[in-house]
Amino acid sequence: MSMTRPNPFLSKWAENGERFDVPNSGADHNNGRADIQTGFPKQTMVSVLQGGVPPWGRDHNGILYRLSEANQWTQAGGYPVFNQDLCNKIDGYSAGSILQGNDPSKPWVLWICVQDGNINDPNENKINVSKPQNGWQRYPVIEDKDGSTLYYNDLGELAIFTSENSIYKYVSWTTGSDMTGDGTRIKPFKTVDMAVKKAPSTGQIIIKILDVDDHYIVGSDDKSAQDIKYYSPGKAYNVGDNIQEEPRQTLSGSINVGIRNIIIQPYNNPNGDPTQPDGWEELIQLAQRNVGDGWWGYCLTDEALASRGLRRPVLYKMWCYNYIYSGNQWITVSLRYCGFDGVQGSFSVGFLGCRLVNYNLQELESALYYVASAFERVGGNYMYNGTITDNLCLHKANAPWKYSVGGTDITTTNVSFRRQNSFIDYQQSRDGLFIGVNSSITLTVSDNRETVMPSTNYSYINNDAVDFLSKHQTYTETTLTVISTPSKRYAYINPNFAIK
Numbered sequence: 001m002s003m004t005r006p007n008p009f010l011s012k013w014a015e016n017g018e019r020f021d022v023p024n025s026g027a028d029h030n031n032g033r034a035d036i037q038t039g040f041p042k043q044t045m046v047s048v049l050q051g052g053v054p055p056w057g058r059d060h061n062g063i064l065y066r067l068s069e070a071n072q073w074t075q076a077g078g079y080p081v082f083n084q085d086l087c088n089k090i091d092g093y094s095a096g097s098i099l100q101g102n103d104p105s106k107p108w109v110l111w112i113c114v115q116d117g118n119i120n121d122p123n124e125n126k127i128n129v130s131k132p133q134n135g136w137q138r139y140p141v142i143e144d145k146d147g148s149t150l151y152y153n154d155l156g157e158l159a160i161f162t163s164e165n166s167i168y169k170y171v172s173w174t175t176g177s178d179m180t181g182d183g184t185r186i187k188p189f190k191t192v193d194m195a196v197k198k199a200p201s202t203g204q205i206i207i208k209i210l211d212v213d214d215h216y217i218v219g220s221d222d223k224s225a226q227d228i229k230y231y232s233p234g235k236a237y238n239v240g241d242n243i244q245e246e247p248r249q250t251l252s253g254s255i256n257v258g259i260r261n262i263i264i265q266p267y268n269n270p271n272g273d274p275t276q277p278d279g280w281e282e283l284i285q286l287a288q289r290n291v292g293d294g295w296w297g298y299c300l301t302d303e304a305l306a307s308r309g310l311r312r313p314v315l316y317k318m319w320c321y322n323y324i325y326s327g328n329q330w331i332t333v334s335l336r337y338c339g340f341d342g343v344q345g346s347f348s349v350g351f352l353g354c355r356l357v358n359y360n361l362q363e364l365e366s367a368l369y370y371v372a373s374a375f376e377r378v379g380g381n382y383m384y385n386g387t388i389t390d391n392l393c394l395h396k397a398n399a400p401w402k403y404s405v406g407g408t409d410i411t412t413t414n415v416s417f418r419r420q421n422s423f424i425d426y427q428q429s430r431d432g433l434f435i436g437v438n439s440s441i442t443l444t445v446s447d448n449r450e451t452v453m454p455s456t457n458y459s460y461i462n463n464d465a466v467d468f469l470s471k472h473q474t475y476t477e478t479t480l481t482v483i484s485t486p487s488k489r490y491a492y493i494n495p496n497f498a499i500k
Contacts, residue, residue, distance in 0.1 A: 012065050018060035034059040042230040046332065050072070079110065082121050087370035092117035098139055101127070105256070108156035111138035126202045126259070128152060133408060153198050166422050167203065170267065172210035185267070185274045193219045193255045196262065205260050207355075208267040211280065214314040216359070217375075219252040219338050232321040233360060236332045236367065243330040253322045254377065257342035257349060265298070265352035266313045279310050280353075290454045298353030298386030299420035299450075304458035316352070317360040317375045318414060319403065321367075334372035335364075344379025344411040351387045356392040365393050370400035371436070378407035378439050381414045388461060392425040392432030395473040403476055406436030416444040422464040431473030438476070443495040470499050 020033075029302060032053035034040045035227055040059070044218075046052030079100035087093060093113045101109035102123045111122035121135035128151040130142045143150050153159050157314045169183040170176070176188035185208075187197045192207055192215065199205040209215050218231050232249050268279035280297075283305075287297035302312055318338045322439035323330050339351045358364055376382045384406070393402040405415055415435075425432040435441065445465045452459055475493075493499065 014061035121350035211266040256342035337371035337375040339375035350383035379411035401437035
């Protein structure tokens with residue numbers, strides 16, 4: 001005879017009744033109280049006439065509440081998570097045990113124990129490694145076969161990683177879709193955010209962005225919005241505005257890169273046909289032949305690119321306000337970029353042939369709030385090659401800090417400018433605030449002075465990275481004099497050039 005499926009606990013025992021929280025040990029046994037290790041003490045099993053005491057009904061309700069609570073959790077589909085106290089008590093987890101990971105952003109991550117007596121925490125493991133780690137393996141098991149790997153992307157979807165087709169993700173703000181796209185050149189995603197989420201969780205990922213588009217760096221779970229006006233920075237609310245309803249924020253704090261190495265570079269669809277050769281690939285091949293280094297192709301001027309039907313794509317750095325509930329009302333306390341973040345010291349983001357622009361610069365500059373989260377976050381490795389940085393926030397006396405790179409954590413941030421890079425605002429004699437020096441930052445600039453690509457008449461963009469970065473107005477403090485005798489704050493900077 002088959003077993004009958006039991007009815008679920010719609011309510012926990014004594015959910016609305018009187019009960020004690022039964023402790024693990026140390027209950028007042030002389031008074032008839034129960035604990036988990038002892039249960040009901042001997043005194044409750046002796047007649048009152050012979051000196052015994054009756055058990056407490058609230059203890060009964062308390063222990064049955066805990067048992068039904070655990071049963072209800074299982075009936076509702078809940079998985080246990082790693083618990084060090086439990087692990088120590090049972091001398092480690094048994095082979096075959098399945099636990100849920102503790103990352104609230106990845107609730108689908110499960111771990112299966114592959115050895116008895118396992119006392120290791122599975123949450124310290126990398127989630128897309130095929131071999132067992134510390135006696136645990138990602139469940140269902142990830143496999144390597146014939147050069148391909150089954151893995152789980154940041155959305156919890158099972159995917160196949162191959163060296164041929166999985167490291168490239170295509171993005172087009174105008175023609176792509178985060179809802180129906182698959183990241184191919186024919187069906188690109190709309191946002192860089194989705195390209196990251198759909199990419200393998202480790203290794204180098206090439207994100208190609210359509211060169212004729214203006215792209216917007218947004219991190220948002222609402223992928224139905226097609227109009228950039230939807231991603232408003234929001235409004236500033238102060239004490240006295242009496243805002244009772246929490247202001248809506250359409251942008252999340254960051255795009256989480258994890259431990260990936262991200263490279264963002266342009267691609268081209270000649271005449272809107274994704275089946276035609278990519279003009280950028282042809283340019284890189286030309287640079288490889290003439291210079292011996294294809295990445296010089298990203299350093300050409302906008303005029304040189306236009307002569308080949310190419311355009312440096314625009315990446316808008318989006319930002320919005322932060323709010324807190326204080327004094328019985330919602331107020332604005334800071335602003336933040338929707339930038340790149342990840343496991344500190346283990347992620348990198350590179351920009352090739354892009355134009356980086358602050359979104360809604362006038363409002364950003366005039367906002368009376370400091371930057372709580374920069375675009376390039378602390379602990380990352382950032383690389384610029386052939387990039388033009390435009391629409392920088394001005395450095396204004398007594399103005400709140402609005403910098404793009406940096407933060408307040410202790411991990412070192414590495415920023416490198418390779419080959420040719422240009423800062424438009426500096427060329428217009430505007431002092432741009434760019435780097436916040438609140439933690440250790442290593443700046444590296446390769447000061448190449450090429451002017452024309454050999455065997456062509458193509459010119460390179462003006463390389464003024466050293467000129468811009470050596471000015472104290474570039475940083476969050478204006479007291480810097482010479483790097484050989486920096487202020488205490490600027491002792492955090494480690495450049496390969498002099499700052500004056």
